[in-house]
Amino acid sequence: MAFSVKFNDVDLSTIVDGFTAITRNIGAGWTNTVQPNPIIGADFTQNSINSKSITVNFIANVKLDRFTSVRKALASALNVKQPSALIFDDDPNQVWWAVPDGTPTLDESSFYQAVGSITFLVPSGVSESVETNILNASNSGGSLGTITNNSDGHVDVEINNTGNLEAFPTIEITNVHENGYIAIAGQNGAIEIGKRQEADGATSPMSENLYFSTSDTNFSYFKDVAPGTPNPQNNWLATNGKLEFQKDGLRLKEKGTVGSRQGVAGGMKVMTLPADSNGHVGAVNFYSYFNLFAWATAFGQTGVLQILFTDNNDKLVAGYGIIKGDMVGNKAMMKAWVGGNNPREVASRDFIANNGEGN
Structure with missing residues (x-):
């Protein structure tokens, strides 16, 4: 079974005859910022994740016009104007948003087989999950987290982030109360929408879409x-x-x-x-x-x-x-x-x- 490397929805394994090495290393590297300590050493202030390089080495076996077709097909597949999805066969649930970096190589000095390499730059330095996890009432209490409905009407939601970096959830809420009030509180702040108090019998205006x-x-x-x-x-x-x-x-x-x-x-x-x-x-x-x-x-x-x-x-x-x-x-x-x-x-x-x- 051929090993697959997909870039911008193009399976590169259909262009070349095999991949001999993939260099992904560990993480993307970090840049640490410090300031001099007046007494000894330095004080740490912050760090940041660098961009990341990934290199793919491949081979192309000799056939009639083979090297020419490989050059043209790879040049077309790599011609992107913005970061595109890079997915490897051994980690199909992770996508690297990457662009080709530098000059791809193709050494045709051997009559029987050409070897080449492509380097990709991942500006963010990290990969993202292809899948989306949904926490709801049916799977509450499992690996994704817990939703707890309290007697006073408020709901506690604990989300388990199984990734290596901060993640920002998308929250969908259906309000069953007539006042249209929603408040979301977290560790770093809160947001409130609607009215806390509304006397029964009074109709509050609401937004409607009249034409799409x-x-x-x-x-x-x-x-x-x-x-x-x-x-x-x-x-x-x-x-x-x-x-x-x-x-x-x-x-x-x-x-x-x-x-x-x-x-x-x-x-x-x-x-x-x-x-x-x-x-x-x-x-x-x-x-x-x-x-x-x-x-x-x-x-x-x-x-x-x-x-x-x-x-x-x-x-x-x-x-x-x-x-x-x-x-x-x-x-x-x-x-x-x-x-x-x-x-x-x-x-x-x-x-x-x-x-x-x-x-």
């Missing part, structure tokens, strides 16, 4: 606006064009035409947010996340992308957008607006509309 694009991947909830509907933020922007879902989002299919007092052609879609669980439409406090992708493929291209929220009368409440009016260069702007009794622009940030990310 993950359940509407082609944006079918968004409909074309009725003909003649003005842009709520700026009626200089025409809306009789067509937006259509294409592959990964809404894109401009037909730019439409502009009226006598308009300057930019385009389209607009609208969705009415659904009512909450109480049947109420319109929240006093809400937030919304959209991804706007604005990419000018040539200098001087212009365009407008907007996300706007309106009231029942299609009057602007608030919104934001990407504006590129630069007809020579590549400067664009993120802008935000509010409506109501005092419509105005409340934010403007410049960025370059290239293939980077403007936050």
